[in-house]
Amino acid sequence: MHKKLLIKRVVGIIMWYMIACLVSPVYAQSIMAQAGTGYARHSYTLEEVLLQLENAHKIKFNYNSSVLQGKTVSEQTLHKITQADLQTALPQLLHPLGLTSELVYGNYYAVKSITGDKSVLQQVTVSGSVTDASNNTPLPGVVVAVKGKTKGATTDGNGRYSLAGVSPTDVLIFSLVGFKRIEMPVGGQSTINVALQADVSGLNEVVVTALGIQKEKKSLGYAVQEVKGENLTQAREPNLVSSLTGRVAGLTISSSTDLFRDAVISLRGQKPLIVIDGIPDQLADMWKVNPDDVESINVLKGPTASALYGSIGQYGAVMITTKRGKGKDLSVEFNSSTMFQTSFIRIPKVQSTYGDGYKGKYEYVDGSGGGPEGSGWIWGPKLNQKDPSTPSGYWETPQYNSPVDPTTGERKPLPWISRGKDNVRNFFRTGIISTNNISITKGNDKGTFRASASHIFQQGTVPNTGLNNSSFTLGGNYNLSDRLNVDARFTYNRQYTDNYPEVSYGPANYLYNLVLWTGTDVDIRDLRSYWQPGREGLQQKHYNQSWYNNPYFQAYELLNGYYKNNTFGSMALNYKFSKDLSAKFRTGINTFGLTSNLAEPKSYIRYDDKSRGNFYVGSRDYFDIVTDLILSYEHSFSKDFTVHAEAGSSNYYRNDRYQSSNTDGLSIPDLYNLSNSTNPVQSTNGLEERRTSGLYGFVDLEYMGAFYLTLTGRNDKISTLPVSNNTFFYPSVSGSVLVSELVKLPHWFTYLKARGSWSKVSGGLLDSDNGYTYNYLPTYDIGDKWNGVPSLVYGGDLQNPDLKPRTSSSWEAGLELKFFGNRLGLDASYYRIRDYNNIVNINVSGASGFNSRRENGNEYLRKGMEFVLTGSPIRSKNFSWDVMVNLSSYHRYLKAIFNNAAQLDKLKVGDRMDKIFTGVYETDQQGHIVYESNGFPKSDPFSRYIGNDDPDWVYGVENTLRYRNFSLRFLVDGRIGGLIYSTTNQKMWWGGTHPGTVNQFRDDANEGKATYVGQGVIVTGGQIQYDGNGNITSDTRTFAPNTKAVNYIDYMVNTSNAANDNYNFYSETFLKLREVNLSWNLPSKWLSQTFFRAASVSFIGRNLLLFAKLPNVDPDTGVDNLQSPSMRSMGVNVNLKF
Template identity: 55%
Template sequence: MKTTSLLILSLLLQVVAFAQNVTVTGTVRSTSDNTPLIGVSISVSGTNRGTTTNVNGKYSLSVSGDAVLVFSFLGHVTQQVSVNGRTNIDIALQPGGSDLAEVVVVTALGIKKQQKALGYAVQEVSGETMAKTKTPTALSALTGKVAGLNINNTTDLFRNPGISLRGRSPLIVIDGIPDPDADPYKLNADDIESISVLKGTAAGALYGAMGVNGAILYTTKKGNKGKLLVEVNSSTMFQPGYTVIPEVQTVYGGGDQGRYAYVNGSGGGTEGGGWIWGPKLDQPDPSTPSGFYETTQYDSPIDPNTGQRIKTPWVSRGRNNIRNFFRTGLLSTNSVSASLGTDKGSFRVSASHIFQKGVVPNTELNNSSFSIGGNYALSPRLTMDAKLTYNREYSDNYPTVGYGPPNYLYNLILWIGPDIDIRDLENYWMPGREGLQQRNYNLSWYNNPHFVANELLNGYKRSNSFGQVTFDYEIADNFTVKFRNGFNQHSTNSELREPNSYIAYSYISRGNYSTDVSNYFDINSDLILNYNHQFGKALKLSVTAGGANNYRRFESAYTTTDGLTIPGFYAISNTINPLKGSNALRERRTASAYGMLDIETLGFLYLSLTGRYDKTSTLPVRNNGYFYPSAGVSAVLSDVLKLPAPVSFLKVRGSWAKVNTGFINSNNPYAHITTYGIGAKWNNVPSLNWPTTFISPDLVPETVQSAEYGIAAGFFRNRLNVDATYFRNKDYNNFANVTLSQASGYTSILKNANVYLRKGWEFMVHGTPVTGKDFKWDAAINFSSVHRWLKESTDNPDGYLGLVKEGQRTDRIYITESRAPDGQAIYNSNGMQAYTPVGQYFGHRDADWIYGVQNTFKYKNLSLSFSFDGRLGGLIYSTTNQKMWWGGTAKGTVTSYRDDANAGQSTYVGPGVVVTGGSVEYDAYGNITSDTRKFAPNTTAVNYISFMQTTSGGMLNNYHYYSGTYLKMRELVLTYDLPGRWINGRFNSASVSFIGNNLFILSKMPNVDPDAESDNLQTPSMRSLGFNINLKF
C-alpha cells in the first residue's frame, strides 16, 4: 500500500512538473526582406488555442512547456516548432507556402487543422478579401470565390441572396455557434477575420443534421496583442447607372387593337383593359390644332360647356419612364474598431452603420451593429473567450417584389405605355380627394407607381443579438476540455400600410393596416474533451469527445384590420370590422454526443474518423434517435515519393459520410404529428377539418450518404496550385407525400420514399504567375458543376416521379406547347398555338458549370484586383419578358403586323407547322407511344395582337426560357497604401481605394440580369462606383 501510494504521488508530481505553463513571446518575420509579418496565425498543435501577430510582427501566448506551436501565414511555408520550455521563439517564415496545402484552416466545431491532413475539400477566404468590396451583405462578397458555392445575388433592396453549396443550403456558423436561421445582414464585413467553407457531408458531419449540406464558418476578429490599435473604415458607393434595364417599345401607346379613348379610367372606354396595344404614337394629323392625332386621355382638360374631355395629342411623352422613375442609389458604410491586449488576454470593440438608399423612391435600409469581445487567461491553465454582438436593421419602407399590383415595376414596365409620362403622376392624389383616391391613368386595374412607392409602405424593424462564451481548461499536458455556450436571438416587427384606393386583383382597398411580430431564440451548448499524444515519430493521435444541446423557439403573431375607419390613420384600433389574425409557437430540441479520432502516421498519412448520435424532438419517438459516422483519409505523397522537380506538393484525399436529418419541415417541428385544421363556422360555432394527409408512424430520418475524392498539387515551389474534387451523394429515405386511395379517408401519406443522386466536380487553380522585388501578380480560377438525378421512385412501378423517370435529372423543364419532332411550333387550324395534354421535355434549369476568376496585381504601394464570374448553360424562365410580350411593351412587338392588326387586318402567320394527317398518342408521362402525323407549313393568317395576347410570342422566344449563360465583371478595386513619409507618424497605416461593383455583364437574356437565376419582375440591375478610406492608428 505504501509503495502504491508513493508511486501514485511520484506520477502526480511528474504530471505537475510536465504540465507547467510558460509564456512564449517572439517576433515573426519574412525571410525574403526581414520585415515583420502582421496577422500570422500561431496555434497550439492539437488544440483550439492560439493568437496572431500584431502590427510589429510580435506575439505572446501562454502554453505548456512541451507544446508544439504552428506558425502559418498565407503565401508562406507553415512551420511547427517545439517549445521545450523556452520563453522566446523568433521565427522567419519562407515565402512560397501554398494556402491549398499548408495553411491551418478552421474546421467543424472550430477545431483548427492543417489542410493537408483533411480528407475533404475546404476553402478559406480572408476577411480582408471580403471587406474590400463594399456590398450590402458579407455573403455577396463570396460570389465567384469558392468552387461549388453558388450565390444568386438579387437586384432587389433588402432581399437575401440565394446560396447553395453543392446544390443544397449550407449551415452558417459564427465563431463556433451554429446559426440555422442566419440573417446575412447582421454581420459587419469589417469584423470578419476569415471564412472557411466546409464542403460536403463529411466536412460538416460533426454538426449533425444541421451540417448535412456543409457549412460556412465565419471567424470574427479578436483583439491584437500590444498597444491600443484603432481602425476606421469609411466607404461611399453610388449606383449611377444600369447593368441591365428593361427596354420597352416607345412606338405604340395604351389601348387595345389599335384603339384608345379615355372615359373614366374604370372601363368606360378602351382604357379600361389596360393593354399597351393601342394606336401608334406621334402620327401627323393636319386636321388637329397640334398637328398630331388626338384622343381623350386621363389628363385631358374638361370642356366647361359640355363637361366632356377635350382631345389632346397622342404622342410619346413617356419615352424614358423607367429611368425617370428610378433614382441614384447609395450605399454608405462606416465602421470603427479598437483593440488592445497583454500577455494575459486581448480585447476588441467595434461599431458600424450601413445606410442604403434604394433606387426606388422612398425606399431605404439602415443597419447598425455593435460588437464587444475579448479573451483572458484566468490562470495558467484556464482561458476565457467571449463575444457579444447587437445588430439592428430598420426601414420605413422597402419595395415589394414579384409579379402583382404591389410591385411598382408591374405598373411601370408592363402596364404604362409611352403615351404616359411618369413624371406627370408625381402628384398622386386626386385633387380634392387627398388621402382617399389615388390619381392615375387607370382606376380599375393598376396603381400609380408613385402612389405605391410613397403610400403602400412596408415597415421593418429587426433586432439581432448573438454571441458566445467559451472556457478552455488544460487538465494536463495535451489534455484539454472546452465548454462553449452560444445563442442567437432576433425579434422582428413588420407592418404594412395599405392606403385607400389601392388596387389589388380582387378589390379596391378601403385602407388597411397589418402587423407581424415574431421572436426567435436558439441556444447551443458544447462540452468538448481533447487529448493528443505522440508515439515516437511514427504515430500521432488526437482524440475528441463531446456533447451538445440545441434548443430553438419561435413565436409570432399576425394582426390585420378589415378596412380603416379613419383613412390614413394606421392603427390596429382603427378597424371598421373585427380584427383578423393568427399566432404560432414552435419549439424543438436536439441532444447530441459525438467523437473524433485523428491519426497521423508514417509522416504522410492522415486518417480522421467521426461519429455523432442525435436525439431530436421532430420525429416519432421510436425513431427519433440516430447515429451517423464519417471517415476521411489524406496522403501527402510528396513527403514520401521522389517526384519531378517542378512538383512541390502532391496530396490525394478521400472521405465517406452518412448523415441523417430529422426535420420533415424546417419551419414546422410538429410535421410528424397528425393535427386537425380549422374549418368553417356553423351557426357561429367553429369546426375542425379532418386532415387529408396520413402521417406514417414508421418515419425514419432522411439520409445522405456521400463519398468524395480529391487531389491537390503544387508546382514550382508552390507558385502554382491545383485542386480537383469529385463527389457523389445518395439521398434516400426522403420525406414525401405519396398519393393514397380516397377510400382510405385520406388523399396522401407522408412517408419515406424515393432515392436521388447528386454528383459533381470542383476545380481550383491559383498561384503567383509573376513575382519580383516590387511587383506581384496573384491569380485564381475555380469552376464547378453539380446535378441531381432520380435514382429510384419507390412508389411507382413504372419508375416515374411526376414526369421524371428514374435515371433522369430532376431539373427537367416541361412545357405543354405542342412542337413537332424537329422543334417547330404546331398550330391549330385557327392559326393559334396547339397544346399537348401532358408536359413535354424542353431542357434543364441548372447550369452546366459555374465559375469565378480573380486577379490581383501589386506594384509597390499600389494594388489592383478584379474578378469575373458567371455560369454556363441552363435555362431561366423570365416572367418579365413573357409579360412584356403579352402586354405589348416588348420592343419585339414593333412590327408591320401590329400596324395591320391596328387596321383590323389579320396578316400574321405564326412560324411553324400544322398537322395535315395522322395522329399522335401519349402515355401518362407525356412520352409519345405512336406518331403517324404529317406536317405542312402553317399558312393561316391571324390578328397579330390577338396572337400575342394568347401566346405571349413564346415560339419566337424559346417559350421565354432563356440561356442562363453569362459573364459578369463582379468587382474592381484599386488601392493605394499611403507611404510612411506621408503619414508622418500620425497613423500606423492609411489607404484609399476606388471600387466598382457589378460593372458589366455579357448575357443572352434580354431585359433581366440572370445573376439571380430566376426572374419574377426584378429591379433593374445597377452598377456601383465609389471609394473607401482605411486608417489604422
C-alpha cells in the first residue's frame, strides 16, 4: 500500500515538472488564438493577457476595470514575458503601463496604479451571506474579519453580514468553530457570499502546552482541554477559578460561599501548577488575574503534560494565555456586568417553635449586667402559646429587652412569641458583584499593543463587608528587525478591603451567634444599636447570654483588613537565526506586598474570654523571578518527516519575608495602634528562600502526518533538598497515532486517534504540606519567655539529610473519536500514577531528645477515568444546539506502608485513602442500635468504616442554543457519591435550632417528662468479643426491644455532640444549575450607521438552582465548617466594541 502511494507521489511530481516546462510557449500561443483570430496580432488588451496568465499559472487577478481601460500589450512584450517566470514577468508586463501587482493571499494578486489610483483605493461596504456547504443553511455567529486589521463583523441569525470601510486590496477572513477558515480577497466586489466546510477532523486545532509552546492537538499524547476566555466574562464569578467549574473533565472546583475565600482547585486529585503566559505562578493567586485579559485556558492533565516544568509541574498545569493586540486599527472594547445576590439556594433553616433556654425554662442577661445568666441553649419554652389572661393574648415573661418598671425597677413581661424566624435573611443585605473593563488595542507593520483596566467591586451580603479588586495591564510585541522580536506585558493588581468576615466555626463567625445560639424569640434587628448606652466603645450589647457576640457588633467593630499590591509580568526576546533555527530569552517576575490587620474591640467574646481589645498586624514582602533561555529547531526533512526540538535552561529564585505583631490589650479603646498596647507588643518575623536551576529539552517527531512522538527531559538542582539528593532527572515520552489517516473508515466515522504517555517526576519540596522550604539540618525556634527574656527551643523533629524526594511515575492512554462530520465526538482517558518515596514522620523515644524522625516511606496509587462528549444534535437554518458533557472519576489507594507495617492508622494496603472511619453505636446482627439500660445508645469500642470522602463521579453538562441573533448557554454540574461532614447540621441538632427537633417528645421534655424511646434493642444476655483490629471474633448476645424512655432534650444534647457522629455525615451528591446566559447580539445593520462595530446584551445568572440531599448547606464547597448561605446571582452584561 505504501509502495503504491510512493509511486503515485513520484509520478505526480514528474508530471507537474513536465507541465511547468511546457506551459510557457503554450500559453503565448493560447493568447493569440483567443484574441479573436487565428493569426498573431501586433497588440493585445491587457485584460486578455491577464486572463491567460490566470489560466497558465493557476492564479487570480483582482482589479478595477477602469485601471485597465485603454492599456494594450505589444507582441514583443508578450513574447518576452512568456520566456520568464511569473515573478519576473509581472513587472515587465505592468510597470511600463504605470501599474503594479501585489500578492494579497494565496494565489490572488491585486493590480493597481503605481500612483495610487483613488479608484483602486476607494473604500466600499461589503456584504453577503455565509452558509453551511453541506446543506446550504445560513450560519449565524460567523466572525468576518479584515486580515491584519481590527475591523470585523458577525453574521446574524440569517447568516448575513455587512462590513463598511473595506478596501479592494483587503482580504476577508471567515471563521467559525467547527468549520474550516476561509480567506477571500475583496478585489472590486461589494458582495461576497461564502460557503464554509465543516472541519470534520479538527486536525489544525492548536493548544498551548508546557513552556507556553503552541502545538497541534492531534500531535499530543496526553489529555488537554481548552476553555475560551469568552466563557469567563459574562456570567462572572469574583474569582476566575470558579468560572471553570464543570467545564473541564478531571478538574474539580470546590467554590466557597464566603466573601474573598479561595476556591479549592484539584486536577486528578492534586493541586495543579498555574502558568500565566508561559511563566509559572507557584502562589496560584487567581484573584489577580483579570478574566477580561484571558484569551484561553488550557488544562494540561497529568505529569507528562507538564513534565518540562519539573517538580512544580508534578500534578499537571493550568495554562492561562492572555490577550494580545491585533491588527493595525485602533480598537476599543468595553465590558460591564452587574450581578445581584438577593436570594438563597441554601440557607440554614431554624425552627421557630421554641426559644432560648433549657428544658423549657428561659433565662437571660439583659445586656447591662442585670438578670441571671442563661444556659446558652435553644431548648427553651414553646413560643406563641395563647394566654387569654395577658394583654397580648400570649404567654408573657420578662425578657432581656423588657422595659423596666420605674416604680419597682423590675422588667415587665413581654409576649413570648417568635419574632425572629427570618433572622438570617433579615441580617443579610443584597450582595453586588459589579465589574467594568475597558481595553484598547492598536498596531502597525512592526507590532501591536494592548492596554486594559478593570475594577471589580463586591458588596458582601454580611453588613459592612466588601472587596475591591483593580487591575491594569499593558502588553505588546514589536519587530525590532526582520529577525528580532520583543514581547512584553505587565500587570498591576490591587486587592483591598477594610473588612471581610471570618468563616470558620467559632465566636468570630456571625452564623455561630445568629443561627446556632440565638432563638427566634430574638429579632436580630433589635440589636443594630450594639453598644450599651453610656458604655460606647467599651461594652457591646448582648441579648440572652453574655458569652455570645452581637452579630452587628461583629460586623462593624471586628474588622478584618487586607491590602495587597501585586505586580507581575514577563518579557521575551525572540531571535530567528534562520528559517529553522531560533532562540528565545524570557524572564518573568512576580512580586507583591501585603498588609493585613485585625481590629478586635473591647468586650469581644472569644468563647468564655472577654477581650481587652487587641490589634494584629501582619506584613509580607514576596519576590520571585524565573528566567529561561531556549533554543528551537524545526525542519521538515521530507514531506512526511518533520522534527521539532527545543533545549533550554531555567533559573528560579524566591524570596519571601514576613512579619507579624500584635498588642496585648489596648490601653485606649478603639485606638488600633501597636503603640497602644497595654503590655509589651508580641512580634515574630521570618525569611524563606528557594532556588532551582534546570536544564530541559524535548524532541517532537512527525511522520506522514499520522505518527507523532515526543520525548522530554529535565534535570533540576534544588536548594530545598539535602546536597546528596538535590539533583534529579525527569523523563517523559508521549505519542499519538491518527488511525483515520492510515485506514479508510466508514463515511460516518470521521476521525480516530489513539494516544499514550509515560513520565517520571520528582518533587523538590520534601514537606509538601507546608509548601515552602525544608530544613534538613536542625534549627532552633523561639520558645517561652522567662522573666521577660526569650528562650531558644531545639526542634522536636529529627531531620534526615539522606531523604530522597517524593516521586511520581505515571502512564496514560486515551482515544479521540469523531463521527458524522464532527457532529459527535468523544475523548476518553485512563491514567495510573504511582507516588513513592513519600515523607513520613516516625515516632521515636522521648529519651532521644526528639519526638519523631522523617523517613521515606508509604506508596500510593492514583487512578481515574475522564470522558469528554461533544455534539451538535441540531444545526438548521436559524437554529443550532451544541452540547458538551464532562465526566470524571478519581481515587487514591494505599499500595505500601513504611517498614511493611500491617496498617496505616485504620487503612490496609489496597484500601482507598479516602475511607472514613468514625465513632458509631454498637448494633446487633441486623444493624439495630444497641441501648444501655439507661436508655442511651451504647458506643462501639472501635471506629468503623462508614463510606468514602471522594465522589464516585464529577460531571458537567454545558448546552449552547443559538437562534438568529440570540444565544442561550446553560451549564449544569455536580457530583455523584461521596460523604461530607456537616458541622452546621450537627451543631443545630445539638443546640436545639434544627427543625427536626420540633416534636411531641420535646414538649414532654419541657414538662419534665421522659417519653422518648430510642429505636433499637437492649442486650439480655451473652457477650461480644473483638480482636485487636475490631473484628468480631465471637457474638453470643441475645436481645429484646428497647423500652426505656428518656428525656428527649437529654438524649439530643448527649448524642448530638458525642464522638459517635456518623449521623452527621451526608451524601455529597448534588446537581446545580451553575450558569444561564441569554445573549442578544445587536444586528450589524443597526450598528452600520454608528461608531460601534459590535454590541451585545446578556441576561446572566449563576448558582440558580440546587438539588442535594444535604440540608441547610451547599455541598459544592466540599467541606462544611459553618459556611455562609449559598447565594443566587442574577444580572446583566453589556459588551461594546468600537
